[in-house]
């Protein structure tokens with residue numbers, strides 16, 4: 001079950017940027033919550049793993065883990081089983097981010113385990129072909145992010161628009177219920193609007209918001225451009 005597959009979504013991955021450590025994660029999450037409440041646009045956050053439960057308890061918007069491991073809640077030191085995400089109260093997790101890749105069969109098992117726990121799965125793919133292969137697991141979301149554009153400020157929707165349109169088509173040919181997001185280099189409200197016009201239901205974004213001098217203002221810019229545009 002997705003967290004709102006029928007309207008544009010902005011997912012902010014805090015990664016491990018310095019700005020998002022400790023209280024920084026809370027500050028950015030609260031700014032995102034405030035924008036979501038004022039604009040009505042769905043905004044979700046993925047703070048550093050060690051801040052997960054505190055962020056969950058501090059905001060009312062969906063909170064995601066950045067990664068889960070296909071291990072049991074047992075003697076698995078330092079790993080993050082889906083059960084830990086569930087117990088923290090988070091809504092779901094990013095899986096297979098290009099900075100934390102997993103074998104495809106592991107992705108499939110994790111999507112199943114997340115579904116069984118009632119958690120939302122947001123699976124990342126680097127290309128439309130990979131997205132189509134991962135779509136057979138029917139995650140809630142697939143985010144297509146060309147790795148070479150991540151963190152560059154060169155938006156996938158501007159420099160590689162065909163990756164989004166082909167990706168949406170490829171995913172929906174396999175699994176029409178999967179909601180497709182895109183990401184990598186998204187830096188402005190116009191990039192967000194273009195992503196949605198190309199067929200994505202929203203964006204997975206990091207540096208432009210997390211590293212911004214005023215993250216709240218940047219989320220607001222993104223949200224204003226996302227509202228009123230319809231994705232597929």
Ligand code: G3P
Nearest residue numbers: 013150151184185206207
């Ligand atoms: O998870 C989002 C990410 O990989 C994109 O990063 O900094 O290009 O928005 P960024």
